[in-house]
Amino acid sequence: MYRKLRVCLLPVALTATILLGFERSAHADDATVLAADLDWTGGIGERGVSTGQGGAIRLGYKLDMVLASLTPEVGGGYHWFRGAADASLKQGFLGGRLRFGKILEPGVYAHLGYGVLDEAVPGAGFSGVSADAGVSLDLTLLPVLDLGVHAGYNGILANSEHAAFDSYVLGLQAALVF
Numbered sequence: 001m002y003r004k005l006r007v008c009l010l011p012v013a014l015t016a017t018i019l020l021g022f023e024r025s026a027h028a029d030d031a032t033v034l035a036a037d038l039d040w041t042g043g044i045g046e047r048g049v050s051t052g053q054g055g056a057i058r059l060g061y062k063l064d065m066v067l068a069s070l071t072p073e074v075g076g077g078y079h080w081f082r083g084a085a086d087a088s089l090k091q092g093f094l095g096g097r098l099r100f101g102k103i104l105e106p107g108v109y110a111h112l113g114y115g116v117l118d119e120a121v122p123g124a125g126f127s128g129v130s131a132d133a134g135v136s137l138d139l140t141l142l143p144v145l146d147l148g149v150h151a152g153y154n155g156i157l158a159n160s161e162h163a164a165f166d167s168y169v170l171g172l173q174a175a176l177v178f
Helices: 002-025
Strands: 031-043 051-065 068-081 088-100 104-118 126-142 145-156 165-177
Touching: 031 068, 031 145, 051 088, 051 165, 068 104, 068 165, 088 126, 088 145, 104 145, 126 165
Parallel strands: none
Antiparallel strands: 031 051, 031 165, 051 068, 068 088, 088 104, 104 126, 126 145, 145 165
């Protein structure tokens, strides 16, 4: 029985040893990060807007703080929505991410920027301050590659002329760390 147990535990022990070895080297230093997001999105209470797709590209610098990391970043995003409004949202943003841990990294993110909402109806689109915020969970597969998921809010904030445009995002993300 002990022989069977050792044979079953051998792959688990080997995997744990490899992962713990990577933990010591996984992003042990500050590094440049180039990331891409692939999103599924939808309007929150927006007339003529249903679900859609989109994504973002981000460039940042990951600052290692032992048990956490902070990544200030700049980027841009594009999301399009099905529905009668035939809307699309383009954004440029600055912000950051705060993640905890080294291999499995839960975190939060937030960005502010400028966004443009285009709609099929002439004059219906507008532009203004855009914002996004959410939660993420990343897995460091190799010291140079992070894969993860995220969920959050994305939109253009209300101003004196227009109500806010609100949407949610659910997505996948990949980051090269060098």
